[in-house]
Amino acid sequence: MRWLLVTAVLLLSAACGGPTGGPIGGSGATSTGGSGGVPTGFEVLGTLPHDTGAFTQGLELVDGVLYEGTGLEGRSSIRRVDPATGAVQRRVDLPGDLFGEGITVVGDRLWQLTWRNGVALERDRETLEEVRRVTYEGEGWGLCRDGERLVMSDGTAELTFRDPVTFAETGSTGVTRDGRPVTELNELECVGDRVWANVWQTDEVVRVDPADGRVDATVDLSGLRPADVPAADVLNGIAAVPGTDEFLVTGKNWPTIFRIRFTAG
Numbered sequence: 001m002r003w004l005l006v007t008a009v010l011l012l013s014a015a016c017g018g019p020t021g022g023p024i025g026g027s028g029a030t031s032t033g034g035s036g037g038v039p040t041g042f043e044v045l046g047t048l049p050h051d052t053g054a055f056t057q058g059l060e061l062v063d064g065v066l067y068e069g070t071g072l073e074g075r076s077s078i079r080r081v082d083p084a085t086g087a088v089q090r091r092v093d094l095p096g097d098l099f100g101e102g103i104t105v106v107g108d109r110l111w112q113l114t115w116r117n118g119v120a121l122e123r124d125r126e127t128l129e130e131v132r133r134v135t136y137e138g139e140g141w142g143l144c145r146d147g148e149r150l151v152m153s154d155g156t157a158e159l160t161f162r163d164p165v166t167f168a169e170t171g172s173t174g175v176t177r178d179g180r181p182v183t184e185l186n187e188l189e190c191v192g193d194r195v196w197a198n199v200w201q202t203d204e205v206v207r208v209d210p211a212d213g214r215v216d217a218t219v220d221l222s223g224l225r226p227a228d229v230p231a232a233d234v235l236n237g238i239a240a241v242p243g244t245d246e247f248l249v250t251g252k253n254w255p256t257i258f259r260i261r262f263t264a265g
Contacts, residue, residue: 037264039207039217044224045246048257049086054079055252058103058112058143058187059237066239066248069103069112076100078112078128083248086257092128094121102143102187104150106164111150113140120167134167142188142197146210151195153188157181159195159210175208177215182206189238189247196238196247203235203251217262221249224258 050056054077058069066081076094081087094100094114098121101113109131110123119133120140142153149170150162161171175182175197184200185208194216195208203225207217221235233252240247241259250257 039219039262040265041263042219042221042223042260043263044258044260046259048083048248048259050250050254050257051086051088052253052255056187056237056250056254057101059239059248059250060103060105060144060189061239061241061248062105067103067105067110068237069100071100071115073097073099076114078103078110078123080128090128092123092130101140102153104143104145104190106145106150111143111164111167113143113152115139115141122167136167136169141200142186144188144190144195146190146195151188151190151210153185153197155184155200157183157185159185159188159208159213161210173210173213175213175215177206177218182215187236187238189240191240196240198234198236198238200236201234205235205238205249219262221260224249224260225251226255229254 055071057071060067061083066083068079068081070077074096076098078092079088080090082089098117099115101115103110103112105125108125110125112121112123116139118135120136121133122131124131139154141155144151150164152160152162157175158172159175160169162169175185186198186200189196195210197206197208199206203222205219205221206215208215235251237250238247246259246261248257248259
């Protein structure tokens with residue numbers, strides 16, 4: 001019932017006047033991210049306010065709750081956000097020496113990466129409080145759940161697969177586009193049999209087939225960038241809207257979360 005109410009509010013906000021970045025529309029059927037064919041563009045369906053103090057590192061919508069992880073030492077947090085209003089309902093700050101990164105929900109738990117601290121934080125999904133920590137090698141960037149495994153990025157052209165309970169590494173794949181490695185894969189979103197990834201220092205997202213690491217779609221979202229946002233505050237944060245072919249996307253310290261649908265060229 002709550003998700004029906006949230007969807008109604010989102011549709012109403014879109015109908016009452018979305019941004020000028022594209023046509024306004026309603027929700028569609030579930031898909032892997034596109035309205036047929038290979039996604040090359042997007043349309044804007046509506047907007048929500050976003051906390052400009054949120055250095056967004058992870059975004060995921062589950063059971064009508066938008067979870068957001070933010071970064072920077074001394075400013076990192078994990079949040080529960082109302083997807084109908086953008087209001088922060090609960091926030092738990094990380095210790096000052098930890099730099100928060102990607103997040104994903106697994107049952108009644110939530111995993112949150114750290115950048116160069118080498119630890120993943122397992123949290124209670126309801127309270128957001130830390131339950132335990134596990135260690136890993138290298139950096140932590142993006143994270144999402146792909147069926148019975150987690151998919152993690154670390155700034156390289158490699159995606160690592162991990163056990164959702166133990167966080168142990170179970171495999172990996174190199175990511176390529178037209179035969180060339182794609183590095184600096186950032187925030188991740190697992191949708192169907194594909195992984196969507198923000199590419200750091202750009203306003204571009206790519207769609208990856210985790211079976212072979214091949215990028216099979218690239219979409220430039222620079223048209224969403226607010227005019228007064230510094231270039232350093234790149235697009236980062238992509239969350240699929242369950243039951244639709246829509247996504248919520250935002251950027252680091254952006255004032256807006258955009259509800260979009262990818263379109264084929």
